[in-house]
Amino acid sequence: MTEPTRPMRRQDIRRENEKAILLAAEKVFAEAGFGGATMQLIADLAGLPKANLHYYFATKEELYRSVVQNIFEIWLQAANCFDAARGPVDGISAYIDAKMEISRRHPDGSKVWASEVMHGAPVLQDYMESTLREWTDGRVEIIRRWIEEGKMDPVDPRHLLYMLWATTQHYADFGHQIETLNGGKSLSDRQWREAKENIKRVILTGIGAQPA
Amino acid sequence: MTEPTRPMRRQDIRRENEKAILLAAEKVFAEAGFGGATMQLIADLAGLPKANLHYYFATKEELYRSVVQNIFEIWLQAANCFDAARGPVDGISAYIDAKMEISRRHPDGSKVWASEVMHGAPVLQDYMESTLREWTDGRVEIIRRWIEEGKMDPVDPRHLLYMLWATTQHYADFGHQIETLNGGKSLSDRQWREAKENIKRVILTGIGAQPA
DNA sequence: TTGCATCCTGACCGTATGGTCAGCTTTCAG
DNA sequence: CTGAAAGCTGACCATACGGTCAGGATGCAA
Structure with a gap:
């Protein structure tokens, strides 16, 4: 069991989610290009609902820039x-x-x-x-x-x-x-x-x- | 005046239009990637209405493939x-x-x-x-x-x-x-x-x- | 415990895009 | 000259996508 217990500290949540999104985004952007990438795909790969992506990164452009x-x-x-x-x-x-x-x-x-x-x-x-x-x-x-x-x-x-x-x-x-x-x-x-x-x-x- | 007279033979029309479309497509695909390219942009660059593109190339994929x-x-x-x-x-x-x-x-x-x-x-x-x-x-x-x-x-x-x-x-x-x-x-x-x-x-x- | 900031999300919206089509014009073989 | 085939196109459609939002859940400082 590498999975730790549920309760996470705020800081950790933010860090981990951003990391997961960035990682997923890197892969999707690499595979499909900016135009071909979709926020939905990135969200799925990161294991988060799409709306959550927009909570951390306002726009697709901002995510890409990161x-x-x-x-x-x-x-x-x-x-x-x-x-x-x-x-x-x-x-x-x-x-x-x-x-x-x-x-x-x-x-x-x-x-x-x-x-x-x-x-x-x-x-x-x-x-x-x-x-x-x-x-x-x-x-x-x-x-x-x-x-x-x-x-x-x-x-x-x-x-x-x-x-x-x-x-x-x-x-x-x-x-x-x-x-x-x-x-x-x-x-x-x-x-x-x-x-x-x-x-x-x-x-x-x-x-x-x-x-x- | 390099512009020849209007009347073109069928064959020429086809060849010239396909060439223009292919050239425009190459540029747009290069600049925007497959996902970022739009048929409208390619059409504009080729100087043809969008529907005309679909007359020569049924789909975006087919054009890209060419x-x-x-x-x-x-x-x-x-x-x-x-x-x-x-x-x-x-x-x-x-x-x-x-x-x-x-x-x-x-x-x-x-x-x-x-x-x-x-x-x-x-x-x-x-x-x-x-x-x-x-x-x-x-x-x-x-x-x-x-x-x-x-x-x-x-x-x-x-x-x-x-x-x-x-x-x-x-x-x-x-x-x-x-x-x-x-x-x-x-x-x-x-x-x-x-x-x-x-x-x-x-x-x-x-x-x-x-x-x- | 309480109050608040952060975090989360399903449902929704406007728009842009790929693609269609009915009907027009032009070319050309016979 | 004529009819059919090829070429052309404005208007239209369905969908997918980026982005929004109201409101619920959760962590945490005091």
Whole structure:
């Protein structure tokens, strides 16, 4: 019995319900897109009556915004790997690992994020123009320094970042395609490890940063 | 006056209207997703009354299916580059060029395709299990042969393909993000060329196929 | 225990959307 | 020239969806 007794404190109720709604919403938005998602479906998945959703989130847009913001946080968090590193091998390896872990553990989030961007970022445009831009500029600077210090070949930092994003997120966003091509089965632990290793090897070798 | 005289032949009318509808649909589906797209919007963009859409395409699903199939054709066509090539440098270079050209000229199509796959390929599942699988297996075999012949390092062919798809399609699917990070301007000719060169260089070097 | 704020929800509403259809116009084969 | 087939469309319909609300249930501070 993991189910605790009924009486919950107010705080807990709020927290748990919001969490359940956000989780359900993430999944439904990922599977159906914003337009295809319905509050009823999200409510059912969260195990709550629809009207209760509107108690916590006034509108569909507000709920969506919360979901997308959550994802953006996670996305940015993976960034820290970069800063701690002393060179491209450490930094990029760690970043690839982190992003692949997100693709594996948070595929729905990744899809919602992809969808949001594909549709022109109607909700997150301001974040992209501020936070994301700053983050990117910072990393570009780091990569530039690595190049100057001769730690890697002179590759355009921006295109390198795009490549890292694309390659890692692909395993979440196009997970269904990958599964289909994998005989309908999701990737095993081993296959995920191989994926990571392949990406790291090709990119690190490709930018001339591999020690060997 | 490029506008020809009114009287059109039946055949032309049909062809032109279908083309206009398909084009409008591709754009609207790309911008709003299947659920968010409305027949009215597509009709307006195509310059036709809504009822006329239903004359050519019975349902929204049927229209969507046509759009997605069109895209899939283009997607597969880029494949030919692979077969003609005698080695990874030629083959992969040409494939990257072709796919980048698609990303640039057909971003809406790419987005619809991405959306379709992200949502679990409800319409194209059968194609993925037949045509796409066969195509992929064929290319995997080619890459394997290149490896055996010592023309490139032993990289997992599947993960290499995913990397090619991801990297090239990213420029269409996440074009809005890239534009935003590019100061709100779309990439110039020069930037597209640099993108291609960067990708080719990193990947070809990464798999040990660069002549130099 | 009491009073109040928070939490919950079935029933309801207005609107937007996919789809239909009767009847019109236009093309064209014979 | 004529009739039938193809093309076209305004008006209409049923439904599904986002959102509202009145009023009941519940936790909790005092």
